[in-house]
Amino acid sequence: MAEPVIRVRLDELLKERGMTLTELSRRVEITVVNLSILKNGHARAVRFSTLGRLCQALGCQPGDLLSYE
Numbered sequence: 517m518a519e520p521v522i523r524v525r526l527d528e529l530l531k532e533r534g535m536t537l538t539e540l541s542r543r544v545e546i547t548v549v550n551l552s553i554l555k556n557g558h559a560r561a562v563r564f565s566t567l568g569r570l571c572q573a574l575g576c577q578p579g580d581l582l583s584y585e
């Protein structure tokens with residue numbers, strides 16, 4: 517049985533909003549490197565506080581940012 521996959525839709529949301537990773541990094545006070553790790557699906561965990569700041573900066577809900585496949 518294949519392991520369930522949680523996909524981060526950060527790239528899509530940035531494109532929809534015309535925002536760069538660098539701009540998001542400044543808004544949420546997270547390094548570009550850490551955001552890149554999250555964006556590329558290599559993060560092992562995400563803090564609720566980080567998720568909240570991302571949703572606030574992107575004007576979205578957690579379900580918009582994460583999908584289960």
